Amino acid sequence: MAVTDEAIEKIKSMIVSGALRPGDRLPKESELAADLGLSRNSLREAVRALSLIRILDVRQGDGTYVTSLDPQLLLEALSFVVDFHRDDTVLEFLAVRRILEPAATAMAASRISEQQLDALTAQLDRLGDTPSVEDLVACDLEFHRGIVHGSGNSVLCSLLDGLSGPTTRARIWRGLTQEDAVARTLREHRAILAALRDRDAEAARSWATVHIASVEQWLRSTL
Amino acid sequence: MAVTDEAIEKIKSMIVSGALRPGDRLPKESELAADLGLSRNSLREAVRALSLIRILDVRQGDGTYVTSLDPQLLLEALSFVVDFHRDDTVLEFLAVRRILEPAATAMAASRISEQQLDALTAQLDRLGDTPSVEDLVACDLEFHRGIVHGSGNSVLCSLLDGLSGPTTRARIWRGLTQEDAVARTLREHRAILAALRDRDAEAARSWATVHIASVEQWLRSTL
């Protein structure tokens, strides 16, 4: 195994074992390189790799730190990876989202707070009845993010966030080509929100399913 | 933005735009560095980072290639990230798995082939009635992997693979401390398999839920 890969593993094990904890500062590059028995250049490759996936946070002039290691932060790297997938796998991502999102929405029905519901309502009100497609899609993302956040599961939240990215382009495309897509999306958002206010998990789940299924169906008929 | 980060973005965009396709070979380090306007050292940091998340495949003495970019391969990097999570978030991972796995099992009920079912049966038969805990957990992973593979969604498959990793230790621990865990697991596996053979999606979904919920319940009571 290459020395850089060894260094990656060693740093990883230092964190997993607890020798390095979230927020801790690593020894400076030259020292750490000497400790691990490799050159500073090779160590930098390891640090850069771990930095890309948000394990380490490198600050020029200051030092290198272990990130908070929050699921949210780490799964953020997922969206970077997901960006590489081509359109022919969008349907598979959407299928997974179709499983997760209704479940998350149902969970939110019992856990989301009144304040969060008010915030979602205000967000929909701000958008108005005839928003631009770009605004709608941005709002759509934010809306679902808010609901999933209300589920109380940060892993679920981050995962859906990562999965929603690649379908964004598709949704914009849909908004531009399908006449009633905008109005329908707004209606469904209101319906989901109403179900959440009623604390009706099954209704919320069903509306979320309908919401995603309509996108999926359109996408399937288009490709 | 640092030159290395720029290089990462440029290589990424070359792949996303289609200028570099899966399996393509990159120019050699010195040339690519010159093209992108940075030093070989800095370029190597970018390549190493993209290599960690399986975007690039670097072969000493040969060259650097774009990987197949299969969802399976890219999401494999997920397990690397998941390894960093501490035990207190295992429950959140398990909750996500509890959503996905029953859905995947239900999907498999209609899509899995007879050959795959036979292979799963043979696998359970091989294990016998009183396997070691390690063998059981390994078989457990393989069993669920086989079923999820039968769902026909490779994204779902890879995602569950990544999520199942962190709970593996917990399952071993459970097998060692809870008397009837082994027998119960075997019974539930047989029940899931029987439901799949019957092409009974709802039964398969329910058994999968039960299967995971029992682990979740035990874990919740233990922590």
Next chain:
DNA sequence: GCGTTCAAGACCTCCGACGTATCAGGTCAT
């Protein structure tokens, strides 16, 4: 035809130097 040898090509590792950003401490004016 087949196995071996060898040289070219490409990545691997290291070194030393200099550039740049951050932070802490001291200085000085208010």
Next chain:
DNA sequence: ATGACCTGATACGTCGGAGGTCTTGAACGC
């Protein structure tokens, strides 16, 4: 005494070059 400002130390950022190691494929000999 307090605040802004300057400055040095520190640590990361970038670079160019020099060998080393591995893979590949062609040339060679059997």
